[in-house]
Amino acid sequence: MQQHVIGDTLFSSQQISAGVAQVARQLNQHYQGQSVVVISVVPGGILFTADLVRQLEFDLAMDYIACPHTPGDRDNQSPIVYQQTLSIANKPVLVVDDALESGSTMQRLVTYLSKYSPSSLAIATLLVKPSRVNIPCPQYYAYELANDDLLVGYGLPWQQRYRNLPFIATVLQGEV
Numbered sequence: 001m002q003q004h005v006i007g008d009t010l011f012s013s014q015q016i017s018a019g020v021a022q023v024a025r026q027l028n029q030h031y032q033g034q035s036v037v038v039i040s041v042v043p044g045g046i047l048f049t050a051d052l053v054r055q056l057e058f059d060l061a062m063d064y065i066a067c068p069h070t071p072g073d074r075d076n077q078s079p080i081v082y083q084q085t086l087s088i089a090n091k092p093v094l095v096v097d098d099a100l101e102s103g104s105t106m107q108r109l110v111t112y113l114s115k116y117s118p119s120s121l122a123i124a125t126l127l128v129k130p131s132r133v134n135i136p137c138p139q140y141y142a143y144e145l146a147n148d149d150l151l152v153g154y155g156l157p158w159q160q161r162y163r164n165l166p167f168i169a170t171v172l173q174g175e176v
Ligand SMILES: O=P(O)(O)OC[C@H]1O[C@H](OP(=O)(O)OP(=O)(O)O)[C@H](O)[C@@H]1O
Pocket: 041, 042, 043, 044, 045, 067, 068, 069, 070, 071, 073, 074, 076, 097, 098, 099, 100, 101, 102, 103, 104, 105, 106, 155, 156, 157
């Protein structure tokens, strides 16, 4: 592993667990008694989704969607890949990803999924960065960051690596 890429730890695995629990609490309150379709944005959202759904107390089904993103790209125009394993028509849908940076990926996904007529659409992420666009739907998150710095770990890649780190760290300046 090229450990020299990895800078200071911003969120330890304990802080991540606390953040997951915080988002789960908000969702358990909001969706109590409902049957929800949770759509994970893969691959980045896999880790957060896995941790989050195990703390959700309402009935849920799971699906996935992808919209490959290059870190630092503030206008993600890549094709959306969605197999629609489950119908979401007339059902509450929760889209789960690790982070919003520009917000452009999630903004496109929300617009796209709304065409399938869900009864409601909301998003859940662990992190949000400050320069994200406004997405007009309910948003659940644990941590609002102070800047847009590139991060790595817990789903976030550096050159497609390090998604599996159990903590979230900065990327050293020369490597961004
Ligand atoms: O708000 P944005 O600026 O659009 O960035 C957010 C996206 O970036 C990350 O994707 P990642 O780089 O992990 O790639 P992925 O799409 O392959 O998961 C993250 O998982 C979001 O999907």
